[in-house]
Amino acid sequence: DAKTTQPPSMDCAEGRAANLPCNHSTISGNEYVYWYRQIHSQGPQYIIHGLKNNETNEMASLIITEDRKSSTLILPHATLRDTAVYYCIVRPIYNQGGKLIFGQGTELSVKP
């Protein structure tokens, strides 16, 4: 599975957009980009995933570069409850059962 590189920490002001980058330069054509987050050492929670097109859901947007070597998770209006560790994960499309390889993630602190 391709490896990912994320900044260890980021700050964001409440109400502003949080943009979390992820580098996955060795990603292959049959691998998805997934994002999970972990709040206060709770179990991780799925946020969004994409293959090559930009994706949006009720939680976030995912922007994937045309060469697919990097992506950005966008929380459009960050709140204090978005303070968490965010994990960018690359996994094969037909990864039976969704076996996940976690890196160290980005610790996002949303400040008032």
Place this chain on the structure above:
Amino acid sequence: NAGVTQTPKFQVLKTGQSMTLQCAQDMNHEYMSWYRQDPGMGLRLIHYSVGAGITDQGEVPNGYNVSRSTTEDFPLRLLSAAPSQTSVYFCASSRTEGVHTEAFFGQGTRLTVV
């Protein structure tokens, strides 16, 4: 709607003791897995199962045993606990069919081995 349930939430063991961490899911998911998370680290895969009667090793399987006799349950056994196994343990489940398989995690078991 219970999802993935882990018990106990907290446990303290003495070195050499054995115990079983329980994990149950009510979503009829075929795939279940166990992760451990050490302070300041991401999760690491211990063991996983793609269905009843089928298990396999993950990144860090040593010191742990698993079995899968039913779809719902996937217990993790520590046969002889060591201080290096002090960690937070997470169980997860997901479907196996289909391209997108979102994993659902339990709330974790915080284990201390003294």
